Amino acid sequence: MSNQNQSSARGGKGRLLLWVVLALTVALLSFVTYTAVRTNPLYSDRDTYGISKYKFIEECRDRLQDPAELQLSAGPGQEIPLLDAVRQSGQVRTGENVVVETQAEPRDIVSGVQAVGGGQLGLIAPVVIAIEGEDRQSRRPLGQATMQCSYDKSKPANERLNVVLGIGG
Structure with a gap:
């Protein structure tokens, strides 16, 4: 026991x-x-900005995937659709597409997201505008620009994100 x-x-x-x-x-x-x-560098106060930093970056990148929706700033208060500007230059042949890609490193994009007055977020990053061939393998650059992406939670949901390309990035 x-x-x-x-x-x-x-x-x-x-x-x-x-x-x-x-x-x-x-x-x-x-x-x-x-x-x-x-x-975490992607941490942000979602209540303050209306969107997380990560989601904001993803939505800005997604907008670059659709050049038909992008505007090109030709000066103060003058914006023209990117595709119209490229087509008017005579650079696009039948079967080719316009491609916009950011050239910034991921760490530069994350650190580039800044709070703008009134609980808004903004991002400025360099991009390259290029023509993609019919085979989707070949690309020829047209030029550089600056992507200016902003998010304003006070606007209606479909107008909160704004992406404009500035010439001379």
């Missing part, structure tokens, strides 16, 4: 030690997670 009491006493100490190690592990993981979230 004394043999059972000794093993129970040792088992109780082992269980207590196991619970202490488990509690310390949970506390350490909680601290690491909290620190990682707070130092």
Whole structure:
């Protein structure tokens, strides 16, 4: 009988030690997670801006995928559709497409997102406008521009994101 009491006493100490190690592990993981979230470069206050920094960057990039929706700034208050400007230059042949790609490094894009007055977000990044051949393999650059992307949560949902290309990026 004394043999059972000794093993129970040792088992109780082992269980207590196991619970202490488990509690310390949970506390350490909680601290690491909290620190990682707070130092995340994509973290932003969604309530302040109406959109997370990550979602904002993704929506700006998505807009570049549809050149038909992009506007080209030709001066103060003068915006023309990008495709019209490229077609008028005579650079696009039948079967070719206009492509707009950012040349900025991901870290530069993330650090380039800035709060603009009134809870708005803004991003300025260099882009290249190119003509993609019919085979979708060949590209010839037309020029550089600057993408100016902004998000204004005070506007109606379909007008909150605005992307304009500025000449001479």
